[in-house]
Amino acid sequence: MFALDAEFLNNDPGGLHVYLDTTAARNPGLIRAAARLHAEDVLPANTYVVDLDAIKHNAEIMAREAQRAGIELYLMTKHYNRNPLVTHAALAAGIGSTVGVETADALYLSRFGLPVGHIGHLVQIPRGNLRSVLTMRPEVMTVFSVEKAKQVSDVAVSLGQVQDLLIRVRVAGDIIYPNEEGGIWEHELEAAARAIASFPGVRIVGVTTFPGTLFNPRTAQVEVTVNFAGLLRAADRLRALGFDIRQVNTPGASSAIGFDVVAKAGGTHAEPGHALTGTTPQVLYPQARSPEKSAIIYLNEVSHLFEGKGYVFGGGFYACDAPALIGDDTKYHTSEWRPHAFVGRTPETIMDQKVPVDKGSFFGRVNNATDYYGGTLVPDGPADIRVGDTVIYGFRPQAFTTRANVAVVENVDGEPRVLGIFDRALNLLDEQGYPLPDTVDRVRDLLAAAGR
Structure with a gap:
């Protein structure tokens, strides 16, 4: 391979x-x-x-492997400070779109005419930035609360558009890293989803978590985390309620050796970042x-x-x-x-x-x-x-x-x-x-x- x-x-x-x-x-x-x-x-x-040549090499491998596995990719650009030459090269090599981890990511990407695929995860979009971000027409935006979904809806309505949303789901026992807390608890998901569905400017199309996968140095493999199971339950529950769930977004140590893992476990999207620059943990272990x-x-x-x-x-x-x-x-x-x-x-x-x-x-x-x-x-x-x-x-x-x-x-x-x-x-x-x-x-x- x-x-x-x-x-x-x-x-x-x-x-x-x-x-x-x-x-x-x-x-x-x-x-x-x-x-x-x-x-x-x-x-x-x-x-x-x-090294732009190495960037192209990595992006081509990931794009090819994601296509083979049957998942889609959003590129995380923050690790190399959202550089437009690097991002463009990765997209040209076949990676579908980008993920803006915060508002600044989206603004810098848009400044140079680059697409924003996913925005709002891990960082929510401040109310005052919603108009500028929504005019970029991101494919999906993640929300952590009903209140944020209402803010997004209000601005989207004023712009005459409907914004597709991912819900960040939280389950007891999830792995959460410092300064990344937040999301809608699994036991509150049904009520929250019904409330969000009443807002005319947004549409729930998926769920996300972090980390969905991580590299285990003892097995030298990318593995699904405990978060993944809760995310799948959330997706199934929303489908049972009638929502058209098209994304099960599972970022975390995303790289070519993990795309099959995501697909076979039921994920639809991964978000490589360090893999583009060759700085995922798995590169330290030749046996991986x-x-x-x-x-x-x-x-x-x-x-x-x-x-x-x-x-x-x-x-x-x-x-x-x-x-x-x-x-x-x-x-x-x-x-x-x-x-x-x-x-x-x-x-x-x-x-x-x-x-x-x-x-x-x-x-x-x-x-x-x-x-x-x-x-x-x-x-x-x-x-x-x-x-x-x-x-x-x-x-x-x-x-x-x-x-x-x-x-x-x-x-x-x-x-x-x-x-x-x-x-x-x-x-x-x-x-x-x-x-x-x-x-x-x-x-x-x-x-x-x-x-x-």
Whole structure:
């Protein structure tokens, strides 16, 4: 089904443990290209670097596998800060549409003429943003309450349209992560659905949860979570009440090796995000045979040395490393994460020196301090680290939460080409780092030239 390189499969059968190692094994050209472009002062510190060719590879595999399994995909774009070049490439490769995790996602997607398929999950749409979001004509919008459905209906009626809704269902025992609480309880579903059905501007067409699937490192497989069973019950109950339920949306560690799992369990939609950038947990375990290629690294620079540590510029450090707030997700925990970074001065030698990183500082804020610096280098022996050195990290990013740049590059194994460097607000930057005032026109021209 999938073609995987032998070198990757021959790595540590217990798992590579860190995304940096996976990237070095599966896409060393990306690391070398980033180091070269930084050494040449083309790419600045505090920049996520995305390999567009690897993005296309991953998207093509996922689109093909989803079609084979018989499910549809919404692409989660927040991990790479909703970059339009990356999103367009994934859609052009066959992924159906996008999911906006919050209002800002939808606004940035729409700004560049990209479609919004699903909006409102995991974050509800504020009342004042409903009009602008509904004019984007999303395929579905998730609601957590009758009250929010009424707000959506009122605005939809004023626009002369009907918005299809998914209900986020909650069941006792569900896995819920921090700051993701919310939804309609299973025992209140019938009453809530009847109330929503009375609103003229909305129509219930499905249900959703998170996480619906997760990767189990002990079995090396994507598996359905406890949430999935409750979601299926909810869908059946709504159908029995006469609702035309067309979506059973089950995001969670979505990737090519899990689409069959979703389909066979009764799901209709998955929402890959980290799979596009090759940063799902399953890529750490060669025995999982996950085909997605590493497509993103985080580039930074040594600011200064002090008391045996190397301090690196802050602003972009974030990694997904939180256990469930409610419910038991322990069987899905991967091996303990041990952050490291490659440190060097040339693309030829960048991977020769791998330095441990202080895990606390990696998350940007220590003792509630401003993250002026982060990802502190703490060598456990003699190390050649100098001010201005290139530092490259590999981890599961949430770039939309940071103030980092995103650079999109191609041809990393040859003469690397930078297609654009974007700031946190998705403005293209000029050579001096200033935002270009005609960003939207420039990007739309790039997308038109790329075609679809």
